[in-house]
Amino acid sequence: MSPHSTADLLTRRYATLGEHSPLFYREPLELVRGEGVWLTDATGRTYLDAYNNVPHVGHAHPAVADAVNRQLRTLNLHTRYLNHVVVDYAEALLETFADPLDRLFLVNSGSEANELALRVARQHTGHTGVLVSDFSYHGNTTSLAQLTTGLTVAEPLGDHVRALRIPDAAGLTDAEASVLCASALQEADQAIASLQAAGHGLSAVLFDPLFSTEGLLRPPQGYVEGLAARVRAAGGLVVADEVQSGFGRLGDVMWGHELFDLSPELVTLGKPMGNGHPVGGVVTTAELLDEFGRRNMYFNTFAGSPVSSAAAHAVLRVMDAEQLRPRARQNGEFIAARLEQLAREYPAVASVRGQGLFFGLTLVRPDGSAAPEAARALTERMREAGVLISKIGREDNVLKMRPPMVLERAEAELLLDRLAACLSALEPAA
Amino acid sequence: MSPHSTADLLTRRYATLGEHSPLFYREPLELVRGEGVWLTDATGRTYLDAYNNVPHVGHAHPAVADAVNRQLRTLNLHTRYLNHVVVDYAEALLETFADPLDRLFLVNSGSEANELALRVARQHTGHTGVLVSDFSYHGNTTSLAQLTTGLTVAEPLGDHVRALRIPDAAGLTDAEASVLCASALQEADQAIASLQAAGHGLSAVLFDPLFSTEGLLRPPQGYVEGLAARVRAAGGLVVADEVQSGFGRLGDVMWGHELFDLSPELVTLGKPMGNGHPVGGVVTTAELLDEFGRRNMYFNTFAGSPVSSAAAHAVLRVMDAEQLRPRARQNGEFIAARLEQLAREYPAVASVRGQGLFFGLTLVRPDGSAAPEAARALTERMREAGVLISKIGREDNVLKMRPPMVLERAEAELLLDRLAACLSALEPAA
Numbered sequence: 001m002s003p004h005s006t007a008d009l010l011t012r013r014y015a016t017l018g019e020h021s022p023l024f025y026r027e028p029l030e031l032v033r034g035e036g037v038w039l040t041d042a043t044g045r046t047y048l049d050a051y052n053n054v055p056h057v058g059h060a061h062p063a064v065a066d067a068v069n070r071q072l073r074t075l076n077l078h079t080r081y082l083n084h085v086v087v088d089y090a091e092a093l094l095e096t097f098a099d100p101l102d103r104l105f106l107v108n109s110g111s112e113a114n115e116l117a118l119r120v121a122r123q124h125t126g127h128t129g130v131l132v133s134d135f136s137y138h139g140n141t142t143s144l145a146q147l148t149t150g151l152t153v154a155e156p157l158g159d160h161v162r163a164l165r166i167p168d169a170a171g172l173t174d175a176e177a178s179v180l181c182a183s184a185l186q187e188a189d190q191a192i193a194s195l196q197a198a199g200h201g202l203s204a205v206l207f208d209p210l211f212s213t214e215g216l217l218r219p220p221q222g223y224v225e226g227l228a229a230r231v232r233a234a235g236g237l238v239v240a241d242e243v244q245s246g247f248g249r250l251g252d253v254m255w256g257h258e259l260f261d262l263s264p265e266l267v268t269l270g271k272p273m274g275n276g277h278p279v280g281g282v283v284t285t286a287e288l289l290d291e292f293g294r295r296n297m298y299f300n301t302f303a304g305s306p307v308s309s310a311a312a313h314a315v316l317r318v319m320d321a322e323q324l325r326p327r328a329r330q331n332g333e334f335i336a337a338r339l340e341q342l343a344r345e346y347p348a349v350a351s352v353r354g355q356g357l358f359f360g361l362t363l364v365r366p367d368g369s370a371a372p373e374a375a376r377a378l379t380e381r382m383r384e385a386g387v388l389i390s391k392i393g394r395e396d397n398v399l400k401m402r403p404p405m406v407l408e409r410a411e412a413e414l415l416l417d418r419l420a421a422c423l424s425a426l427e428p429a430a
Numbered sequence: 431m432s433p434h435s436t437a438d439l440l441t442r443r444y445a446t447l448g449e450h451s452p453l454f455y456r457e458p459l460e461l462v463r464g465e466g467v468w469l470t471d472a473t474g475r476t477y478l479d480a481y482n483n484v485p486h487v488g489h490a491h492p493a494v495a496d497a498v499n500r501q502l503r504t505l506n507l508h509t510r511y512l513n514h515v516v517v518d519y520a521e522a523l524l525e526t527f528a529d530p531l532d533r534l535f536l537v538n539s540g541s542e543a544n545e546l547a548l549r550v551a552r553q554h555t556g557h558t559g560v561l562v563s564d565f566s567y568h569g570n571t572t573s574l575a576q577l578t579t580g581l582t583v584a585e586p587l588g589d590h591v592r593a594l595r596i597p598d599a600a601g602l603t604d605a606e607a608s609v610l611c612a613s614a615l616q617e618a619d620q621a622i623a624s625l626q627a628a629g630h631g632l633s634a635v636l637f638d639p640l641f642s643t644e645g646l647l648r649p650p651q652g653y654v655e656g657l658a659a660r661v662r663a664a665g666g667l668v669v670a671d672e673v674q675s676g677f678g679r680l681g682d683v684m685w686g687h688e689l690f691d692l693s694p695e696l697v698t699l700g701k702p703m704g705n706g707h708p709v710g711g712v713v714t715t716a717e718l719l720d721e722f723g724r725r726n727m728y729f730n731t732f733a734g735s736p737v738s739s740a741a742a743h744a745v746l747r748v749m750d751a752e753q754l755r756p757r758a759r760q761n762g763e764f765i766a767a768r769l770e771q772l773a774r775e776y777p778a779v780a781s782v783r784g785q786g787l788f789f790g791l792t793l794v795r796p797d798g799s800a801a802p803e804a805a806r807a808l809t810e811r812m813r814e815a816g817v818l819i820s821k822i823g824r825e826d827n828v829l830k831m832r833p834p835m836v837l838e839r840a841e842a843e844l845l846l847d848r849l850a851a852c853l854s855a856l857e858p859a860a
Binding site for chain 2: 004006009010012013015016017018019020021022023024028029030031032033034039042052054055059060062064065068069072073074075076077078079080081082083084086087090091094102103104105106108109110111112115116118119122123140141142143145151152153154155270271275276277278279286289290292293294295296297298299300301302303304305307308
């Protein structure tokens, strides 16, 4: 039991962080403890965490705590002095990337990573134009707010930004997907031409390879490659925002861009990188990193500290020791099969989304239109049933599930059983 | 001894982080361990750390490590669930601010803090213009690069930015200072008028109350207040960047803006806040925080996590338990007196700068011009003498010293003795 009431805590939070700092659920959930995929609330009740991807190797993993604790008692300092901890980590991380991605900028968050990637791209190309998806989010700074389309910001879309509707081939035949792909690439051509006509030119396309904020879209075969080819033909760079899709969550691949025949010039990292420790990165080529380094005195006080590096290195080591990527693949396949079964059983489930341990269900009304009210109700019901999930998508009708990577088969079964029960309570099975 | 050679480590660093990631000293210094104000290099040699302000309560402070370790083994999660740790910290931090500064945004770095403060100011005022000092640095994002004047960035100064020469009254009579103040405020009037004429208007003035990057300038009495009054008359907000001047380092005051008769609308925090843990903040009024929250869905994944909050709270607790602000005042007075003595003894020392535990010496040539070569040589000599310092200022001729707050009197004496010896080796005392 916590020594205060949740209502009092909420009042105190409002009086310090304000009333608009976002909280999940109709009645906010006060959490006090975590372990593996389990969370405990202030009343002692436990929840299966099927939402949080930041605690990548599990809540309160002792190996991460040990690494941070040891390093905090040894040395924590910026990178203007030499220290082997950051170099050891950089080598281990870069080993997971294919050539020519062999250099690393360390930062403190995904926002800082995307900021830096766009600075590199703008300076390299001499252009300012950016292509993004028309329902996406890449961070909370001014220039990222100017290209935010997936949540509310006061800044209007920048003059130098074009937002593309990412085509979704879920449920389409190959022939239909091919037509959709061609028309979406034509839209990209027009967007690039429009940036050029306006004098912005094109510096980069920035996208999450999983298109997760968009609702875990599945672009038609060849779309992403075609988009990248057009961007490069216009002199732009490809930036893969792997804040959500990276670090093996997709099971089959370590990095989301490996889903495609694609070598981005810049890959941005964040959320799961330090299991909650604030750390992010930009992986790029030696050419781009050196060019930027020559032109700018880039320094980031906290980034690359031995403690941040130790936390991030512990994540890679635990992933390896506990074989979390293969587990994500196996559990992901098991979960996908059961979700397909739910889609067959429940007319409200229009499609199964995602891959590995990032998955979702698209919910629709009997007339086929998006059912955000069902997604909202299911998220609340699942909480009552002891499982934490959320929702995403342009129409807010896609259940969003991305548990810590240490999810066990039995826990996956529990999640799916509860999901089936909540779907069933929402509407009887067909 | 470290298990690698420093030369090998440098090669490995170049091959991962590149050759341009900044390093101190002609021969980079490999550090392996810290405790209090002491650092140990890879050969086992110890150095008195008179440079690093980030390890505010001392290197490897056990209370910070304990707090982080305990919380990492309990829960580390974002603020969309309720948790008391962040609220406890927010209350403790906000208690150190005068009304009406009673709300807090938590972020991960000083860059994120300044980004957010400027978003708040732009949205509140409906204007984009910004005033900064003409030799300053506030962070590494795109919009902060556009107002960077104190280090090399490829981005040109933004059209919406005007850089003011901050007047320095060191060594002037009251009458001279008064004339200087009037002319500097006239420059501010012209800059504001120019922003208005160009259609940008004025959103904010952003400055470090200690003017530290500028070389620890001492503006004439009334200048900062006059500047703030002009900014407000033009509808702009005052943003105090307390990344360097905050958390009691100045001894007499907890926050640098308290040096003046001034209540900023926004105060930004970073470096020392978590003793090296990546955490920053923006302190503001309820009105500004709520207005921004209504207009924007602002969320920051890592910021305000229980671990970040526990690290930052431990810093406040240690400051209190070890009475670090009063110590900074007392040791600062002692150091200032000894520095004044050095200034009298050595013609190369033109002035003593700073306050509390952020202090410096301005070095000049016999003809009175700035002596960056002397600052460089002294920084290297001090390293050889076992003391770490650095240099700042428009002309790179100001020695920069800001040791961890736990500096003891005997350690201050050691620093000053070594400094006197190095000055003496550079030139015989007068």
